[in-house]
Amino acid sequence: MSTQTFEFQVEARQLLQLMIHSIYSNRDVFLRELVSNASDALDKLRIAALRDDSLDADVSDLHILIETDPEARTLTVRDNGIGMSYDEVSELIGTIANSGTAKLLAELREAKDGAGAEGLIGQFGVGFYSSFMVADEVTLVTRRAGEGGGTRWTSRGEGTYTLERLDEDAPQGTAVTLHLKPADPDDQLHDYTAEWKLREIVKRYSDFITWPVRLAPADGDGDGEAAALNSMKALWARPREEVSDDEYHELYKHISHDWRDPLETIRLQAEGTFEYQALLFLPAHAPHDLFTRDHKRGVQLYVKRVFIMDDCEALLPSYLRFVKGVVDAADLSLNVSREILQQDRQIQRMNRRLAKKVLASVKDLRTADPERYATFWKEFGAVVKEGLVTDPDNRDAILAAATFATTHDEDAPTTLKDYVERMGEGQSDIYFMTGESRQAIENSPHMEAFRAKGVEVLLLTDPVDEVWVDAVGTFDGKPLRSVAKGEIDLGDGAGDTSDAEREKLDEEYAAVLGWLSERLADDVKEVRLSSRLTVSPACVVSDADDITPALENMYRAMGQEVPATKRILELNPGHPLVRGLKEAYTGREDHAGLAETAELLHGLAVLAEGGQPKDPARFVKLMADRLERAL
Structure with missing residues (x-):
């Protein structure tokens, strides 16, 4: 020894x-x-x-x-x-x-x-x-x-x-x-x-x-x-009436290493040609590593009460990676590797059935206990929405379980179904805007016409929102449309510009718009008059088919090269600054002095949506010089 x-x-x-x-x-x-x-x-x-x-x-x-x-x-x-x-x-x-x-x-x-x-x-x-x-x-x-x-x-x-x-x-x-x-x-x-x-x-x-x-x-x-x-006696094999909440909670704590009680307990018993039992838990809090590569996901897999593996990822899709629990199957081959098991047809069937059960339970929780549902969606909503991109088969079930912040009610998120039911006469699109926070979106110039007309807009602040809205495309036959992309027509109403007035404005501004398009050609693809602005002088928007700047940044952060996309500068013809620019352009032959104004106008529009000018130092110097001359 x-x-x-x-x-x-x-x-x-x-x-x-x-x-x-x-x-x-x-x-x-x-x-x-x-x-x-x-x-x-x-x-x-x-x-x-x-x-x-x-x-x-x-x-x-x-x-x-x-x-x-x-x-x-x-x-x-x-x-x-x-x-x-x-x-x-x-x-x-x-x-x-x-x-x-x-x-x-x-x-x-x-x-x-x-x-x-x-x-x-x-x-x-x-x-x-x-x-x-x-x-x-x-x-x-x-x-x-x-x-x-x-x-x-x-x-x-x-x-x-x-x-x-x-x-x-x-x-x-x-x-x-x-x-x-x-x-x-x-x-x-x-x-x-x-x-x-x-x-x-x-x-x-x-x-x-x-x-x-x-x-x-x-x-x-x-x-x-x-x-x-x-x-x-395995809890999942015992009748429901014989198991207390405390016993469920202790099992959850044992397998999840979470000292808090779960938010919801889900039981499932599948019978027929392929039998299995599942006891799943929705945690009350998201783990700190939920969005990291090292996060361990999956549930415990048993076969006839014989332990097979921890963290069986194949049993649930990745967007439900926070779910903990046990699945006990009556008949699965034991002499298989982890890779082969993931390709097993029965495992795939269990995956689909378990995902549907979890999503249905989340939807039921929203109706039965809105407070607990709000806790769940705050902690895990951003993860669940990943499934709108990765799991088209369950897309309708995910949308039915999901809620979104909205301008309709600051304190109560909405479902897409409720949004559609509230749509006004003549509204054909479901409007949304993405951004870093609710406050940033609500203060965006893109929202001005919608706020003035009382048109409801979904406020989407999770990074995944930039992706799933394009993947889903429509809901109940209504297109999902960004208020920051393409041209917006909210219909006629008090204070709206008539077609004749619009034509007149286009004619009046044609020359200065053409000059601005040439002057800012390195930064924008077009300069046009806006129908979405009521207060701000200008905003930048994307074409209907362009990806957003936020999505460009996400791709670059993942190491993917994305060609820079020029955007559109929209001007508010009712704003004194824009009118003054037009009048100054019309009243003089030498327009060199207006170049700084054009550059500042574009920089202000970029700042208003949370971006930054191409040359921040130059922008600050121009602004300081302009303020000095105004004093």
């Missing part, structure tokens, strides 16, 4: 000290984590045995055994699962690896309450180290199934740990022994050698685990019978 001593990495030592010396209101979480790790080891062994007939491993009685010695004050959690090799112990247990980050340490320090600390422990995958909250020393003995020899890992949670190769065979699986801290006579509620306490913790956190969790007799009598602590 050879024993080596290693030092923890700096952040690992800091993390361990936080766990050892910080006071958490719920230290019971350590046993939940150890039992969960043991359950995972049993799952992995079962799958390994199914895939490899030659594996020399005993799978006749897979279980988790808890042993206590009140006199020695030790607690051991033992499993006969897959176990670990020496190298695996060194890699997975000896260091915290990616979990030991400054961000994790900061969040643990900020987690003053027990629930917060508990959630972080699970979230960052450092559950094993929670043992040091209750133990002065932790010893791990393990042997990988099918291999000879074992490994012992020992640490007091301070600066070092030891690794030892065991020449003699250790039992198959892993045993974690905690040398508990001295008993506190004033704190009998946290005596982790007491049978009643262990039963309470297992019942609360691990009752649904597939494998039996047994408690060895405390007197050390080898002939005594180990008592079962969990029911092993």
Whole structure:
């Protein structure tokens, strides 16, 4: 036997000290984590045995055994699962690896309450180290199934740990022994050698685990019978009336590592030629990495209550990646790789059915509990709308579940169905505008005529909105139309310009518009009079078929080259600045002095929509000079 001593990495030592010396209101979480790790080891062994007939491993009685010695004050959690090799112990247990980050340490320090600390422990995958909250020393003995020899890992949670190769065979699986801290006579509620306490913790956190969790007799009598602590009844397999909300919530917390209750619980039982059960959860809050590549998505997949994989991405489309839960199928091939499983026809059928069920549940939630729906849509609406682009088969279901901010009511978002029902006589389009915020959109010059006429406009502020409106195109036969693209005709009304007056204005402004088009040819494709402005002097708009500047920026941010698109400058003939420009142009032969005015007019239009002039420094100098002359 050879024993080596290693030092923890700096952040690992800091993390361990936080766990050892910080006071958490719920230290019971350590046993939940150890039992969960043991359950995972049993799952992995079962799958390994199914895939490899030659594996020399005993799978006749897979279980988790808890042993206590009140006199020695030790607690051991033992499993006969897959176990670990020496190298695996060194890699997975000896260091915290990616979990030991400054961000994790900061969040643990900020987690003053027990629930917060508990959630972080699970979230960052450092559950094993929670043992040091209750133990002065932790010893791990393990042997990988099918291999000879074992490994012992020992640490007091301070600066070092030891690794030892065991020449003699250790039992198959892993045993974690905690040398508990001295008993506190004033704190009998946290005596982790007491049978009643262990039963309470297992019942609360691990009752649904597939494998039996047994408690060895405390007197050390080898002939005594180990008592079962969990029911092993999967919640998704039990009748609805037999499962409480608390049980659902505990399952959600276990599989999601979220310490908060879910927003909604969804059950589905499919019967017929292909049977499966699903228990899904809508979280109440979006995870911080929801829009990153590293975000783990998917639900747990079981086949006949046998665990297959975590984070099965193939079961739900990517726009529902926030959904957590369990899917238990009656018949799926186990001896398949992850890639083949994703192409399985039955998996694809489950994907479609589960997506429809989730979307229908979201729609029902909007009617049944608008407040909870508002919470859901605030957290996940931007993600769900991705499906309008990526999942045309479910596009109608997504639109039926979606709501959008609108000028109709500042406090109440609208559905497209309700928008269409409110459309005025003669209105044929569903109008929308995209932007960074509601305030920016409402203050945009593009909105002036719509506000003046009381025409409702959808206010779309998520980046995905730039894409899905073009992908969807129409709703209920009504085109989706941007108020910032193409020419706008809102029909006749009080104060509108008649056709005759319009023709007269076009004739009056023809010369100056032509001159401006030439003068600004490097920046705009056309200069024309506007029918959408009532207050501002000018605005820039895109042609009906052009992509928006925001979409151009999105493509460039993704590394895609997009040719620059010239836009259209629209002028308000009723604004004094525009009238003055026209009159100055008509009244003089030398128009060089008006060039700065034309440049400033275009720059103001770009600024008004949240952009910036091509040469900001020059624009500022021109504006300063003009203001100086005006004083």
